[in-house]
Amino acid sequence: MAHTPVVMRIVIHIVTSMAITMNIDQLQLVQLLQLTSPSLPIGGFSWSQGTESAIDQGWLKGEADFEEWLSGIVKISFVCQEWPLLRKLYGAWQSENMTQVEYWNRYSLALRETRELYQEDTQMGTALMRLTRDLGYSKAEKWQHKETSYLTAFSMAAAEKHIPQEAACTGLIWSWLENQIAAALKTFPMGQTAGQRIFHVLAELIPDLLAQSAQIQDDDIGQSLPGVVLASMQHEHQYSRLFRS
Numbered sequence: 393m394a395h396t397p398v399v400m401r402i403v404i405h406i407v408t409s410m411a412i413t414m415n416i417d418q419l420q421l422v423q424l425l426q427l428t429s430p431s432l433p434i435g436g437f438s439w440s441q442g443t444e445s446a447i448d449q450g451w452l453k454g455e456a457d458f459e460e461w462l463s464g465i466v467k468i469s470f471v472c473q474e475w476p477l478l479r480k481l482y483g484a485w486q487s488e489n490m491t492q493v494e495y496w497n498r499y500s501l502a503l504r505e506t507r508e509l510y511q512e513d514t515q516m517g518t519a520l521m522r523l524t525r526d527l528g529y530s531k532a533e534k535w536q537h538k539e540t541s542y543l544t545a546f547s548m549a550a551a552e553k554h555i556p557q558e559a560a561c562t563g564l565i566w567s568w569l570e571n572q573i574a575a576a577l578k579t580f581p582m583g584q585t586a587g588q589r590i591f592h593v594l595a596e597l598i599p600d601l602l603a604q605s606a607q608i609q610d611d612d613i614g615q616s617l618p619g620v621v622l623a624s625m626q627h628e629h630q631y632s633r634l635f636r637s
Contacts, residue, residue: 416559423553424560427546428567430574434519434542442508442623443572447580449623455586458576462594465617466565466601472615473503474543475561475605480613481547482557485531493535493544500541503614506624513542520545524552561602569594 416424426432443461446452452461477500484492504510517540524545525532529552535544550560573587 416556420553420555420559424550424555424563427549427555428563430567430570432520432523434516434523442620443575444579445623446619447576451619451623452576452580455582455590458582459590459593461619462569462572462590463597465620466569466594466597468615469617469620470565470568471601471605472608473613474564475602476608476610476613477503477543478547478561478564479557479606480610481544482551482560485548485551488531488534490534493548494537497537497539497541497544499613500543501539505616505621508624509621514539517542517545520549524549558602561605562598565598 443452446461452458477496480496481493481500484490484496501510501513504513518538520542521532521535521540521544529549531548531552532545535548546564547560549555550557550563555563569591573591576582577584577587
């Protein structure tokens, strides 16, 4: 997806804010941008996480529906699951506690509620772990398990380069939003400007939601989104589709 002036202003704003508030130096910032780049060869843009099916089923009919869909995922899944898991894995990698890395890797995989979501997570995780190993990341050499969650590999790369934890969380949501908006633009008639309006609205929510997610206790990590689960299940059997299943 071509970067319009609107999205570039958003990216510049996010990048500048991270550099100021998260004590991230220029090299770490560039390394984070590489880690979240759409061009990273890990297959992230091959999956829609149920969005294609939700559009095909008629659940999402336009910009307002799609904004509400993404907002719900961010407010529930990222606040109560993805960001807390990333923090636990980051801390485990940072302290080189492989027992904890393995525990939270299994925990993360157990929360993928459909075969499609599980395959996406493990295939992207395995690809990122392999890529970072090829790039000489020393922590990647310590991981020899077959089933790798994407969060496990992402947190390892962030910890390896000493990218601040909250900056890594911000990069994770930026990459996910970019992927979801690109998926929507390919599957139903919504213009790029509409996609960037959604991005702009949701970006404003991120700081407060990140703060909320930091309060989640270990026993409370994990949330189910039945609509996303149903969309993913139906996508596995969708007759005609652009995205992997």
